[in-house]
Amino acid sequence: MKYIQVQKSGPLHGTVSIQGSKNSSLALLAACCLADAVVTLEGIPDIYDFRVIRQIGKDIGLHLDRLPSGDVVLDPRFLHSTIIDPGKASSYRASYYFVGALLAKFGKVTVGFPGGDDFVSRPIDQHIKAFRLLGAEVTFHKDYYVVEARALRGADIYFDTITSGATINAMLAAVRAQGKTRLFNAALDPEVVDTANFLNQLGAKISGAGTEQIRVEGVPFLGGGCYTVIPDRLIAGSLLMAAGINGGSITVNNVIPEHMSSCTAKLQEIGLEIEVTDQSVTAHSTGRLRATRVRTGMYPGFATDLQQPLTALLTQAQGKSIVTERVYPQRFNHLQQLKRLGANVELRKESAFIKGGAPLRGSWVHATDVRAGTCLLLAGLATEGITRISGVEHIERGYDNAIQLFRSLGAKVSLHSEADNAYDGSRSQPL
Numbered sequence: 001m002k003y004i005q006v007q008k009s010g011p012l013h014g015t016v017s018i019q020g021s022k023n024s025s026l027a028l029l030a031a032c033c034l035a036d037a038v039v040t041l042e043g044i045p046d047i048y049d050f051r052v053i054r055q056i057g058k059d060i061g062l063h064l065d066r067l068p069s070g071d072v073v074l075d076p077r078f079l080h081s082t083i084i085d086p087g088k089a090s091s092y093r094a095s096y097y098f099v100g101a102l103l104a105k106f107g108k109v110t111v112g113f114p115g116g117d118d119f120v121s122r123p124i125d126q127h128i129k130a131f132r133l134l135g136a137e138v139t140f141h142k143d144y145y146v147v148e149a150r151a152l153r154g155a156d157i158y159f160d161t162i163t164s165g166a167t168i169n170a171m172l173a174a175v176r177a178q179g180k181t182r183l184f185n186a187a188l189d190p191e192v193v194d195t196a197n198f199l200n201q202l203g204a205k206i207s208g209a210g211t212e213q214i215r216v217e218g219v220p221f222l223g224g225g226c227y228t229v230i231p232d233r234l235i236a237g238s239l240l241m242a243a244g245i246n247g248g249s250i251t252v253n254n255v256i257p258e259h260m261s262s263c264t265a266k267l268q269e270i271g272l273e274i275e276v277t278d279q280s281v282t283a284h285s286t287g288r289l290r291a292t293r294v295r296t297g298m299y300p301g302f303a304t305d306l307q308q309p310l311t312a313l314l315t316q317a318q319g320k321s322i323v324t325e326r327v328y329p330q331r332f333n334h335l336q337q338l339k340r341l342g343a344n345v346e347l348r349k350e351s352a353f354i355k356g357g358a359p360l361r362g363s364w365v366h367a368t369d370v371r372a373g374t375c376l377l378l379a380g381l382a383t384e385g386i387t388r389i390s391g392v393e394h395i396e397r398g399y400d401n402a403i404q405l406f407r408s409l410g411a412k413v414s415l416h417s418e419a420d421n422a423y424d425g426s427r428s429q430p431l
């Protein structure tokens, strides 16, 4: 078993360049199946989910190579199967994008149910509703579902709830459908806009992405091209929070600061000083933090994926904070782990009540999902003694190389295996 060891660290200082967005990358990689020519994607992070997609690519004939430059080249011209192995599909969340990306071209897709981080309930009813409205039939089986359509036809789709995944998936399916599709109550997330920009660059006709109404006019053909994925606003936000843990100053470079506005506004509220340039955000902190209240919401609200690292930060703020989870009301697995470190946190319905300032003491804790992992990494930096975090595979789902990233800022973090051989996070031995 691998685990991450964290020790109380002095103020973190430094500048880091932010990797490409995990969530955008997962949509773009699947979206390449819609193309009829070679596509090059820049900035795709080397995360666990990427490696699964590479294996799925091998199974279905989507040729995928990572060049020494880091660019990923995909060739969809040899696709020969639309069966996505249930085991692989359920080892990450965004495997559902293969449905939207393969359906119009091939007429039938068989795919395992989505996996990914487990917050008790993560329905896909809005994805299914969109496919059905576009003319597909969906049948469910024990470990997989089948979506088939002789021809997809444009439709008006009103989402019952705002969902980035279903918005992207409906857009993918509509791109090569016959006629016009309109998506109402669409998600505004940067990852939706990024996917639309990418598809438009290949020749799709999508307008309105980033607003509540997206229009897609079906096209019969998509070309190839080169595209750069947007930076990961969630990793960037978590690193700014790390500056607040013991006082410090961290600059995240290669970011789109507007994508981080709800995060930086909240950090200012709790006492961090924020400086913004065109492509960077810096957080300075004296380590003196004020308690706050926050509710997560869909973009541009405060991201549910930043709720866990913020909770870690608020264990260090003076006073009582309340964190309310509105996107995934049961996404609080990290609280039990923070309690093991001595944090004064309590869960009532969909809110965490945090009394800041309780001394934290090192212990074994478990990362149940990628952001819970980030939360525990941050908490460990403020904890006396040694914090050992298991569940490293979850952290690998989101980070290219978390150890190296945190070490570059002065954090005392190391990766250990059962044999207890620490390594310094260098590239030769991936997380």
Ligand SMILES: CC(=O)N[C@H]1[C@@H](OP(=O)(O)OP(=O)(O)OC[C@H]2O[C@@H](n3ccc(=O)[nH]c3=O)[C@H](O)[C@@H]2O)O[C@H](CO)[C@@H](O)[C@@H]1O
Pocket (backbone or CB within 6 Å): 023, 024, 026, 093, 094, 121, 122, 123, 124, 125, 126, 127, 128, 161, 162, 163, 164, 165, 166, 187, 298, 304, 305, 326, 327, 328
């Ligand atoms: C791979 C990926 O991009 N993952 C992100 C994506 O997940 P994902 O795309 O799965 O999340 P959604 O945006 O779809 O979910 C938003 C809300 O809609 C609900 N919903 C969603 C789909 C559906 O068919 N029915 C339904 O009711 C969900 O329960 C949730 O309450 O957005 C989440 C919310 O920002 C993030 O936490 C995840 O990191």
Ligand SMILES: C=C(OP(=O)(O)O)C(=O)O
Pocket (backbone or CB within 6 Å): 022, 092, 093, 094, 115, 116, 117, 118, 305, 370, 371, 398
């Ligand atoms: C929930 C997340 O990921 P996924 O949707 O891929 O499980 C996340 O990135 O925080």
